[in-house]
Amino acid sequence: MKILTDTEKLALDKYEVNEGQPHILINQELCQACSTKNCLFACPASLYSEQDGEIIVEWAGCLECGTCLAVCSNNALTWQYPEGGFGIIYRYG
Ligand code: SF4
Numbered sequence: 001m002k003i004l005t006d007t008e009k010l011a012l013d014k015y016e017v018n019e020g021q022p023h024i025l026i027n028q029e030l031c032q033a034c035s036t037k038n039c040l041f042a043c044p045a046s047l048y049s050e051q052d053g054e055i056i057v058e059w060a061g062c063l064e065c066g067t068c069l070a071v072c073s074n075n076a077l078t079w080q081y082p083e084g085g086f087g088i089i090y091r092y093g
Helices: 006-012 028-032 067-071
Strands: 014-016 024-026 048-051 054-057 077-079 087-089
Touching: 024 054, 028 054, 067 077
Parallel strands: none
Antiparallel strands: 014 087, 024 077, 048 054
């Protein structure tokens, strides 16, 4: 039996995307005042990135772990689970 890498396990997950209804919102004013940008390093799916001086999140691939909310030192995130029927569907573990 082949042992899957973390990346291979993530690739097995499926997402039901609620288009236009992000479950993570970033308050850019609060975010801009943050010096650590913990979200860039803490998200296990690497969904946060910096573009043109702003932090963005590719929320459609979210694992719903809540790590970004926990590490956001400026309380710049509004985070809620996706509506029922949407979000991640785990296929491995
Ligand atoms: Fe990344 Fe977890 Fe935050 Fe989703 S909840 S964006 S997977 S850190």
